[in-house]
Amino acid sequence: MGITVSLENMEKIYERPKTLKDKVMHYCPGCGHGVTHRLVMELVEELGIQHNTVGVAPVGCSVFAYYYMDIDMQEAAHGRACAVATGIKRMMPDHYVFTYQGDGDLAAIGTNETIHACNRGENITIVFVNNAIYGMTGGQMAPTTLLGQPATTCPLGREQAANGYPIRMSELVAQLPGTIYVERVAVNTPARVRKAKKALIKAFKSQELKKGTSFVEIVSNCPSNWKMTPVESNKWLDENMLPYYPLGLYKDEISGE
Amino acid sequence: MAKVKGAVIINTENCKGCGLCIHACPTDTLGFSKEINSKGFNFSEMIKDECIACMSCALVCPDAVITVYRMKKDKAV
Numbered sequence: 001m002g003i004t005v006s007l008e009n010m011e012k013i014y015e016r017p018k019t020l021k022d023k024v025m026h027y028c029p030g031c032g033h034g035v036t037h038r039l040v041m042e043l044v045e046e047l048g049i050q051h052n053t054v055g056v057a058p059v060g061c062s063v064f065a066y067y068y069m070d071i072d073m074q075e076a077a078h079g080r081a082c083a084v085a086t087g088i089k090r091m092m093p094d095h096y097v098f099t100y101q102g103d104g105d106l107a108a109i110g111t112n113e114t115i116h117a118c119n120r121g122e123n124i125t126i127v128f129v130n131n132a133i134y135g136m137t138g139g140q141m142a143p144t145t146l147l148g149q150p151a152t153t154c155p156l157g158r159e160q161a162a163n164g165y166p167i168r169m170s171e172l173v174a175q176l177p178g179t180i181y182v183e184r185v186a187v188n189t190p191a192r193v194r195k196a197k198k199a200l201i202k203a204f205k206s207q208e209l210k211k212g213t214s215f216v217e218i219v220s221n222c223p224s225n226w227k228m229t230p231v232e233s234n235k236w237l238d239e240n241m242l243p244y245y246p247l248g249l250y251k252d253e254i255s256g257e
Numbered sequence: 258m259a260k261v262k263g264a265v266i267i268n269t270e271n272c273k274g275c276g277l278c279i280h281a282c283p284t285d286t287l288g289f290s291k292e293i294n295s296k297g298f299n300f301s302e303m304i305k306d307e308c309i310a311c312m313s314c315a316l317v318c319p320d321a322v323i324t325v326y327r328m329k330k331d332k333a334v
Contacts (some may be wrong), residue, residue, distance in 0.1 A: 002290060002302030003306055005306055005308075007266075010263070010328050010329065011327055013310060013325050014315045014324065015311050027319065030275030030277055127306050158281055170332070189317070214264060223275075230276060230277050231276055231277065246326040
């Protein structure tokens with residue numbers, strides 16, 4: 001048994017957000033999706049927008065996001081979350097609308113919808129969780145899989161000649177005139193989690209300006225399909241993913257420059 | 258500066274034993290339990306009374322099972 005500490009004279013400084021339903025998430029131990037779900041729900045609670053936020057869940061590991069997030073949610077067909085969010089936002093312009101997508105959903109089957117939604121400057125927030133692999137279907141190669149990274153469909157590692165280069169979505173959408181805020185963050189250390197939350201808050205608040213799309217890419221881990229322990233996978237993310245997907249702000253036109 | 262004293266309460270039944278909080282803890286307050294919860298995971302628990310209420314464990318916890326407490330300022334020694 002661990003030690004028991006008396007909570008007398010103690011104040012609560014952090015707890016699970018109430019906007020996150022009291023359910024055990026189906027994600028594997030150590031998955032970055034859990035952290036991202038929590039961050040999105042924390043900001044919904046802090047900004048007090050639980051009753052006028054609509055989320056669009058994708059197909060992929062996060063397909064059951066609507067089981068955990070205590071807000072209005074809509075499930076979209078594979079890759080079509082941005083298109084569905086466009087419709088919702090146009091009908092309810094006073095609502096905060098966001099899509100929550102993985103890399104297989106947003107960068108493979110839904111690249112078309114994503115790029116056009118960003119190019120039209122739809123007033124939505126896109127939360128893009130990049131873990132460089134197809135998680136739910138069993139670890140196949142995704143467009144974001146790194147060169148040399150093994151996956152079930154490229155067991156010897158991804159080769160450029162056969163499979164092309166990993167796609168950098170943040171750099172791509174930052175070039176489009178329709179986006180106003182593009183940032184890439186990670187969730188593998190406490191400091192980066194704090195930064196990620198700030199970026200998400202900024203992205204959600206930018207919807208109030210009605211000036212364009214905000215896009216936050218979250219570099220995350222996939223311990224099960226990378227075949228590592230959660231701690232090892234976070235280290236691997238640091239050493240391999242971040243050199244190819246550098247963290248940082250790619251576009252910020254919120255202040256009006 | 259007086260040392261901040263804190264404590265964490267972990268919902269051990271929902272903990273999946275990923276160990277990210279143990280790795281993130283700067284004071285090695287947390288450790289794996291010897292027992293298992295009903296899902297068969299060795300959950301995370303306080304093994305020392307050295308918590309400084311930095312919230313690092315709660316920030317990296319993917320299952321949001323950690324609640325962090327801090328000693329009230331006027332009560333600190």
